[in-house]
Amino acid sequence: ELKVEQNPLFLSMQEGKNYTIYCNYSTTSDRLYWYRQDPGKSLESLFVLLSNGAVKQEGRLMASLDTKARLSTLHITAAVHDLSATYFCAVDTGFLQYNNNDMRFGAGTRLTVKP
Amino acid sequence: DVKVTQSSRYLVKRTGEKVFLECVQDMDHENMFWYRQDPGLGLRLIYFSYDVKMKEKGDIPEGYSVSREKKERFSLILESASTNQTSMYLCASSFNGRTQHFGDGTRLSIL
Numbered sequence: 001e002l003k004v005e006q007n008p009l010f011l012s013m014q015e016g017k018n019y020t021i022y023c024n025y026s027t028t029s030d031r032l033y034w035y036r037q038d039p040g041k042s043l044e045s046l047f048v049l050l051s052n053g054a055v056k057q058e059g060r061l062m063a064s065l066d067t068k069a070r071l072s073t074l075h076i077t078a079a080v081h082d083l084s085a086t087y088f089c090a091v092d093t094g095f096l097q098y099n100n101n102d103m104r105f106g107a108g109t110r111l112t113v114k115p
Numbered sequence: 116d117v118k119v120t121q122s123s124r125y126l127v128k129r130t131g132e133k134v135f136l137e138c139v140q141d142m143d144h145e146n147m148f149w150y151r152q153d154p155g156l157g158l159r160l161i162y163f164s165y166d167v168k169m170k171e172k173g174d175i176p177e178g179y180s181v182s183r184e185k186k187e188r189f190s191l192i193l194e195s196a197s198t199n200q201t202s203m204y205l206c207a208s209s210f211n212g213r214t215q216h217f218g219d220g221t222r223l224s225i226l
Contacts, residue, residue, distance in 0.1 A: 009155070033214060042119075043158075043205070043217040088157060090215075102173075103215065105150075105157040 002027045002093050006106035013079050013113055021109045023072040023089035031092035032072045033103065034063050036085045043088065047074075079113045086110045117142045119218035121206050127224045134193040136221050138206030145211055147189035149173075149181060152203040152220070164189055196225045 003026040013019050023032070031050055035043040047056045049065035049072060056063050060083065062075045072089055090103040122137035140147065146165050150158040150173075160173030162181040170181050178200060182190045189208075193200055201224050207215040 004157075006157075035217075042219045043207075045214045045216070048214055090158075102160070102163070104160075107155055107157040 002029070002091060002104045004089060004091050004104050004106040006089055006109050009107055009109060011109055011111045013076075013111070015080055015113055015115050016078050018078065019076050021074040021076075021087055021089075021111075023074070023091075023106055025070050025072075025091045025104075027093075028070075029067070029091045029093065032065050033090040033092070034072070034074055035088045035090065037088065037108070038085050046087075076111070079111075081113050081115060084111055084113045117144075117208070117216040119206055119208055119216050121204075121218040121221050123221050124219060125222050125224075127226060128193075128196050129226055130196060130198060132193075132196045132225075134196050134223070134225075136191040136193075136204055136206075136223070138189045138191070138208075138218055139187050140189075140208035140216070141187065142208065142210075142216075143186065144208035144216075145186075146209045146215075147183065148207040148209075148215060149179075149189065149191045150205045150207065151175070152205055158205060161191065198225050201225045 005024045034046040037043045047063040052067040054065045060077045065072045086108045088108045089106045093102045119140045128134050148163040149161045152158050164170045164183040180192045204221045206218040209215040
């Protein structure tokens with residue numbers, strides 16, 4: 001059974017600082033997603049990482065994937081208050097027919113950026 | 116933009132009631148999913164469907180059933196609601212192998 005572990009689960013950081021969220025998973029997969037969720041809102045897709053060594057960046061967020069280590073990271077650069085949200089990683093199990101992306105989610109990292 | 120619409124944002128029901136949660140997507144996606152979200156547990160898959168009238172169990176199907184009579188609509192049914200089914204329920208849809216798009220969620224309370 002695929003297990004997805006995120007850490008930390010809670011992260012409080014000062015504006016302007018850098019930090020990394022980690023996502024480990026237990027079985028082989030070459031497709032990993034990062035989502036953002038604001039309180040009371042739905043999940044918004046941030047990144048899709050499709051191969052070993054994939055790196056994607058948007059604004060102050062950068063995501064990477066190491067399929068050999070079964071690890072993805074979400075790096076936050078010079079955090080700002082608007083980044084406060086819960087971030088989820090999700091791993092495609094690849095176990096379903098028809099390639100219909102059965103995903104398993106991490107528990108989420110609740111990020112609070114303080115002025 | 117993809118739109119996934121869940122019929123209710125908040126719902127309060129009583130123990131033993133039969134509860135229907137509805138989800139509609141407007142992008143002709145093959146796949147639709149129901150998750151529940153609980154603090155510290157992330158999202159857990161209840162059921163999914165890859166075509167009309169087709170369904171597969173996820174990780175926690177007990178106490179739930181689903182219906183997909185039309186491609187755009189996927190219903191989650193709590194046969195006899197219990198207090199441990201109080202949760203946030205999220206619906207999602209996707210094309211094969213593509214990103215899942217989520218609805219706004221239904222916060223369900225069972226009293």
